[in-house]
Amino acid sequence: MSKIAIVYGSSTGAAEAVAEKVKDALGGAKVFNADGLDVNDLKPFDFLVFGTSTTGVGDLQDDWEILLPKIEKLDFSGKKVAxxxxxxxxxxxxxxxxxxxxxxxxxxxxxEIIGSVSTDGYTYxxxxxxxxxxxxxxxxxxxNEYDQTDARIEAWVEDLKKKIA
Ligand SMILES: Cc1cc2nc3c(=O)[nH]c(=O)nc-3n(C[C@H](O)[C@H](O)[C@H](O)COP(=O)(O)O)c2cc1C
Structure with a gap:
């Protein structure tokens, strides 16, 4: 069984709530806020789920802006990321x-980045x-599509579980 960490960057709480739902769907994980995260805390985990909202026009959430340069320096050998x-x-x-x-x-x-998703069913x-x-x-x-979130998470996590088994 993989040791799973979820890191979310959230400005008004939506991505934080999603992180909790992904944790539940996975059957457990350690959830970290990108705000103030010490990247060394991620070293023990072999499956990392990184979640962010979008700000500006297509920009990374603010806490992730600060975190990403540190995350980039981690050794990802043997780890999977979604x-x-x-x-x-x-x-x-x-x-x-x-x-x-x-x-x-x-x-x-x-x-190794896993968990790409079909664009079917999205309007943009x-x-x-x-x-x-x-x-x-x-x-x-x-x-706009909060009513689809639970089903989208469930389908995605089912796919992820096969890939991290
Ligand atoms: C200032 C601002 C800029 C945004 N820019 C984008 C954007 O470029 N693309 C997008 O898809 N959503 C954009 N959004 C929508 C947010 O990503 C969305 O509401 C998200 O659910 C917020 O999640 P959070 O509360 O975890 O930060 C923007 C929202 C705000 C307030």
């Missing part, structure tokens, strides 16, 4: 859930987080 990203597909349709792309870009080639115009036709992680819209 990403989730929150956004507002109605108000920010051309930068939907783009925040998680910044984490993907920083860790691509350094860590553009997202940096779509690479080769798929979201690089789980995209969620708590502003």
């Amino acid at each position: 990403l989730f990203g929150l956004g507002d597909s109605a108000s920010f349709s051309t930068s939907f859930a783009s925040g998680m792309y910044h984490i993907y870009k920083a860790l691509k080639g350094k860590a 115009d553009e997202s940096d987080s779509v690479v080769d036709g798929r979201f690089v992680g789980l995209a969620l819209d708590e502003d």
Whole structure:
């Protein structure tokens, strides 16, 4: 069984609530706030779930902006990483859930990133987080599509469980 850590960056609590739901779906994990996290605390974990909301226009959440340069320096050998990203597909349709792309870009080639998601069922115009036709992680819209969040998490976590078994 993998030792799982979830790190969330959240400005108004939505990504924090999602982190708790992902923890429950996984059947347990240690949850960390990106704000003030000591990256050394992540060393014992072999599966890392990184979640962020999107701010500005397609930008990474503020606490993640500070954390990411430190995370990039970690040794990811033997570790798997999965990403989730929150956004507002109605108000920010051309930068939907783009925040998680910044984490993907920083860790691509350094860590094994799992858990890409089909864009089917999402309504948006553009997202940096779509690479080769798929979201690089789980995209969620708590502003407009909150009624789909639980099912999206459940399907994603089922997929993740197969990949970390
Ligand atoms: C100032 C601001 C800028 C935002 N920019 C984007 C954006 O570019 N793309 C997007 O999809 N959502 C954007 N959002 C929506 C948030 O990412 C979304 O509401 C999210 O659920 C907030 O999560 P949090 O409370 O964990 O920070 C923005 C929200 C705010 C307040």
